[in-house]
Amino acid sequence: MASRLPPLNALRTFVAAARHGSFRAAAEELCVTTGAVSRQVRLLEEWLGLDLFDRSRRQVRLTPVGARYFVRVAELFDQLATATGSLRETGGGRVLHLDCIPTFAMHWLLPRLPVFKVAFPDVELSLFTAPDRIDLSRPLDYAIRRDPGHFAGLTPHPLMSERSAPVCSPRLLAELDGAAMPDGLADRTIIAIRARRDLWPHWCAANHIGVDRLGSRLEVDHTYVAIQAAEDGLGIALVPLLFIERQLADGRLVPVPGCPAVETGRYFLLEHRHRDHVALPGLADWLRRQDGPANPG
Template sequence: MLPRLPPLNAVRAFAAAARHQSFTRAALELHVTHGAISRQIKALESHLGVDLFERKTRQVLLTAAGHQFHAQIGPALEQIGAAAELLRGGAALRSVKVNVRPTFAVRWLIPRLPGFVAKHPDIEPQVMTSTLPPDKATDEFDLAIRRGTRGWPSGMQVQPFLEDEVLVVGSPALFASRPVTSPQSLASHVLLLSKSRSKDWEGWKKQVNAPGLKPASCLQFDHLHFVLQAAVDGLGFAMAPVSLIVHDMASGRLVSPLPALRLPLTGHYFGMAPQPSPETQHFVQWLMEELGGVGRSWGGVEEELKYSTSSGADSPAMGIE
């Protein structure tokens, strides 16, 4: 009968921390948080019934038991890796793990992924969706994309990626039946809101000098993806980040009756570890090529922002900025 195995994720975390003599550097290697490494090692210590590290103010040191355990598991982990590589025919699996928010995955990243796969058929992109900031991630990743510069693990390379704005959108049929030619026209429509972006409407009203404007009624959803689907289905209008409606605008599923009235948003950033893998570098290069091909601001949706009069609505009084 096989002996009871310890939690293998915790063993991997311990091996990295023991090798670096640092929980922080282990977290960077595995693309998780310092807290995640600490919790894994505490779980392992609880399983084994011994302390593996001596924790000091700014340093962790292996105990005698820690040294013994590390010396024994190192060869075992190498043997597991060698066995897996042998079954793969000697070719290492090439992949890149990308951590993004669910709506960004559905609305921006996934529709573009066939281009990456066609260009790099030997690299498997693994899309991991999470609403947590990168420094709270529970699973390791190679690359993350989020708005703003907060919530990133220390030591991670964070770079500007995609600028963005929010504007009014809805289905062509909705605005054809009740035309919108000014912000005040929205008072006869239903506003679709998401809990994650509940402040966009108030910010947009201030931006267009209509702070007292109220919609006929409101419908709230948990996630922006549901809001945009409700807008496509004609349930009301939405305040949508332009980066997330490129394909809906291009296909005509959504239109904007007030394309000149936009609210600037915090831009997207991407972050990766200090020594990214070649696969991660290829993915980042592809991301930047995507922006270069469509324009860094808003993802090439500018032409679709020209509201079509063929939808039956009157043209807005203000033109494209």
């Protein structure tokens, strides 16, 4: 038996396009391309056998039947959101949707989750680890990012600063055998992170060193790969210190003498305020208080 309901993704796309009066604005809200919005709307029109938008002008406009349909469908989506919000509130705890980069989750946030559960016992955490842009098309209450380019449509709350320093394995440090630093970097493999191409140039500028004085390079995609490569003795990595607290504490990584840490950014808690937003007013303050070695006990 054929479904009497049209494709739900097409309906959701139609509501966004109708509400904005623009395929482009709907695409930005849903984090898809304008072409994807157009295809979903066309799919819905073909399913209904009706034109919902007038495309004869440069700006798309709802047809009379499209306007009537939008009123009814938007009302149903509101009812669905209300029912979902009520269920979440009574289903045994609030669900907080948080987005952060994988390295931040692995090396900073996860070791602190036992303390989080003590501070917020009635909150269940749903964690997304996105390496780049923030996807606003899925449930999201907060995100943690360093780059201000992610702030569009979100309310920023400043958290902790980021300081980065060159580190290596104890075995590699022994091989340096007291070499004068930072000049000795020219004779060693430098681990560079493609996602953070700014790190080594910024560190060199802060220490009045030419980038051309660095040694050969091993390039990796992400910070967590650079951390592992440094642990394995493959070179000297310049990484944020907040991500290697445990490695420094247990001796898997050691600072390179004569190579000081420099400030390389600041992290922000980004709040996504929307109708079903789960607000946690104390979250920013709690995160700031965790700026230091994790203590799960």
